[in-house]
Amino acid sequence: MEASTATTAERISVRRRVGVAVGVLAAAVLLVLGLLPSFTSPYIVSLFFLLYMFITLSAGWNMFSGYTGYINFGYTAFLGVGAYGMAVLITRYHFPWIVAIPTASGLAAAFALIVGLPLLRIRGVYFAIAMLSLATVVGILASTRFLAPVTKGGVGIPMLSGMSLTMQYYVMGLIALATVLATYAIANSRFGLRLLSVREDELAAQVMGIHTGTVKLAAFALSALFGGAAGAVQAAFLSYIEPASVFNINYTVRPIVMALFGGQGTVFGPVLGAVVFTFVAEIIWSRFLALHLAIFGALLILLVLGMPQGVIPWLQRRSFLPKTRKL
Amino acid sequence: MDQFLLVVEVVLRGLFLGMLYALLASGLSMVFGVMRVVNFAHGEFLMLGGFLAYFLWSLGHVNPLLTIVIVMPVMFVAGMVVQRLLVERVVGKPVLSSLLLTFGISIVLMNLAQYFFTTNLRGIPYMGEPAQLLGASYARYTLLSFGIGGVLGTVLFSFLRFTSWGKAIRATSQNAEVAMACGIDVRRVRMVSFAVGAALAGAAGVLAAITSAVYPAIGSIIILRAFAVVVLGGLGSIGGALLGALLIGVAESAGTFYLSAEVGQIIAFVVLIMVLLVRPAGIFGARVEA
Numbered sequence: 001m002e003a004s005t006a007t008t009a010e011r012i013s014v015r016r017r018v019g020v021a022v023g024v025l026a027a028a029v030l031l032v033l034g035l036l037p038s039f040t041s042p043y044i045v046s047l048f049f050l051l052y053m054f055i056t057l058s059a060g061w062n063m064f065s066g067y068t069g070y071i072n073f074g075y076t077a078f079l080g081v082g083a084y085g086m087a088v089l090i091t092r093y094h095f096p097w098i099v100a101i102p103t104a105s106g107l108a109a110a111f112a113l114i115v116g117l118p119l120l121r122i123r124g125v126y127f128a129i130a131m132l133s134l135a136t137v138v139g140i141l142a143s144t145r146f147l148a149p150v151t152k153g154g155v156g157i158p159m160l161s162g163m164s165l166t167m168q169y170y171v172m173g174l175i176a177l178a179t180v181l182a183t184y185a186i187a188n189s190r191f192g193l194r195l196l197s198v199r200e201d202e203l204a205a206q207v208m209g210i211h212t213g214t215v216k217l218a219a220f221a222l223s224a225l226f227g228g229a230a231g232a233v234q235a236a237f238l239s240y241i242e243p244a245s246v247f248n249i250n251y252t253v254r255p256i257v258m259a260l261f262g263g264q265g266t267v268f269g270p271v272l273g274a275v276v277f278t279f280v281a282e283i284i285w286s287r288f289l290a291l292h293l294a295i296f297g298a299l300l301i302l303l304v305l306g307m308p309q310g311v312i313p314w315l316q317r318r319s320f321l322p323k324t325r326k327l
Numbered sequence: 328m329d330q331f332l333l334v335v336e337v338v339l340r341g342l343f344l345g346m347l348y349a350l351l352a353s354g355l356s357m358v359f360g361v362m363r364v365v366n367f368a369h370g371e372f373l374m375l376g377g378f379l380a381y382f383l384w385s386l387g388h389v390n391p392l393l394t395i396v397i398v399m400p401v402m403f404v405a406g407m408v409v410q411r412l413l414v415e416r417v418v419g420k421p422v423l424s425s426l427l428l429t430f431g432i433s434i435v436l437m438n439l440a441q442y443f444f445t446t447n448l449r450g451i452p453y454m455g456e457p458a459q460l461l462g463a464s465y466a467r468y469t470l471l472s473f474g475i476g477g478v479l480g481t482v483l484f485s486f487l488r489f490t491s492w493g494k495a496i497r498a499t500s501q502n503a504e505v506a507m508a509c510g511i512d513v514r515r516v517r518m519v520s521f522a523v524g525a526a527l528a529g530a531a532g533v534l535a536a537i538t539s540a541v542y543p544a545i546g547s548i549i550i551l552r553a554f555a556v557v558v559l560g561g562l563g564s565i566g567g568a569l570l571g572a573l574l575i576g577v578a579e580s581a582g583t584f585y586l587s588a589e590v591g592q593i594i595a596f597v598v599l600i601m602v603l604l605v606r607p608a609g610i611f612g613a614r615v616e617a
Binding site for chain 1: 422427434554593
């Protein structure tokens with residue numbers, strides 16, 4: 001009896017020490033990242049900006065698809081709506097960027113609510129293809145003459161957001177942080193459990209009284225909110241947007257690959273994946289420009305065949321990491 | 328009367344276009360039926376077939392029509408290799424695995440084609456003279472490729488209907504486990520279906536090279552349209568794919584003619600989304616679990 005209480009106490013103190021260590025480490029990383037623009041080159045700042053964007057996209061995609069199992073293969077539609085929202089609000093209505101970013105993100109979420117209501121009834125591979133089609137449709141629509149008064153058609157919109165690179169860096173960083181914190185909150189809430197129940201067995205979830213339709217729609221819109229925010233800041237970063245640059249299947253597939261690498265349906269999997277793949281992609285891109293897609297494709301094939309469940313679940317299964325939804 | 332002939336022309340052009348989609352979509356649908364894999368790389372087989380035909384014609388001086396006879400077996404073997412080495416491994420895995428795996432194959436093939444063949448458009452000038460049909464004139468190659476597509480479609484249909492391989496493919500598509508219990512080598516059926524699909528896509532590539540041009544990215548553009556066709560007809564239903572292809576072809580041709588070229592491009596997807604809303608598994612599709 002005494003021995004067992006001692007182990008429990010020991011365990012608690014170990015857990016506390018691990019908690020403190022993780023906290024200190026996280027604070028140190030945040031401090032370095034926060035000071036980064038003051039001591040590095042614009043190139044490094046841009047690279048980390050991309051990293052934050054991909055953390056946002058990957059975690060944002062995961063928030064809906066990772067937890068519900070509904071594969072959103074058209075996530076770039078939300079990024080595109082956010083980017084176009086931002087560009088139009090700034091160039092036509094002269095919004096200050098600090099108002100334009102949340103408004104554009106809200107537009108993306110509203111768009112998700114409208115399209116999600118009918119589309120979320122479709123399941124499995126049909127849902128994936130429907131979302132892919134949706135993203136294609138929206139991308140082409142943005143370049144037609146019908147939306148040209150707003151989107152300027154295929155010509156694109158040049159814009160000056162009034163944000164410096166440093167400001168873009170901080171804003172994207174904060175959005176990435178918010179996305180991860182939101183995922184953490186969802187993962188440890190009843191809402192997160194409901195999402196997981198949709199993934200495991202949607203019918204059983206319905207039978208138990210979960211309004212799966214509402215739950216899915218809420219997660220879908222949240223996921224779009226963050227995707228739209230990433231798109232809005234990306235628009236400021238590019239300072240010129242056209243349909244092909246923001247409605248781009250790369251913004252769908254890369255975040256998915258990152259989430260898959262780290263572990264779908266985990267909080268930190270997408271972050272890990274984004275860190276690894278953003279830097280790997282940068283190296284491949286700078287060394288083997290002509291063949292970078294082929295190399296990325298080969299890595300993707302190896303990843304799917306070699307570690308389809310992702311790093312974090314893989315480590316959890318082997319008890320290197322605690323089996324908790326907090327990760 | 329003129330108005331009527333115009334409608335006839337729009338419909339005919341749509342059917343001609345649809346035949347190309349049909350060749351691509353029937354293979355795609357068959358592969359999905361047999362192994363429940365959505366093949367993103369299917370368009371790249373079209374691209375490779377087209378390039379092979381182009382080089383056979385330009386370097387080897389082979390008659391453009393005869394290239395089909397070489398392209399189809401080559402793509403058949405290529406399909407067999409890709410299936411056995413890669414795609415077979417994701418059979419029975421979640422949807423995301425097969426989507427990403429085949430997407431990976433697709434960008435590898437596309438990028439290699441860009442690297443080796445450059446991004447130039449390559450078309451084979453052949454049978455460009457006009458021919459009259461129902462009050463409008465079409466280039467001969469349009470009629471020719473429609474004819475070839477029709478023949479290949481018929482062959483595929485008879486193959487599936489009357490040969491023992493065809494029966495095995497249909498049985499596996501209906502229920503792989505029961506098919507296995509009946510003594511069908513399901514793994515070989517999967518390999519052959521994939522290879523037949525690749526060969527058909529290769530033939531579509533030859534037709535694309537003759538009627539317009541091929542370039543490395545053609546696969547990734549046309550595959551989206553083929554997805555729309557296949558889902559419209561119902562994944563796994565080959566008859567549905569043929570019908571869906573012709574339907575989408577006509578819708579696209581009408582959209583391009585009456586509205587604009589961009590609308591023509593998106594009409595396939597709009598039709599697709601509408602159909603999915605009413606029938607979440609396509610017109611002839613069986614219900615598929617995730």
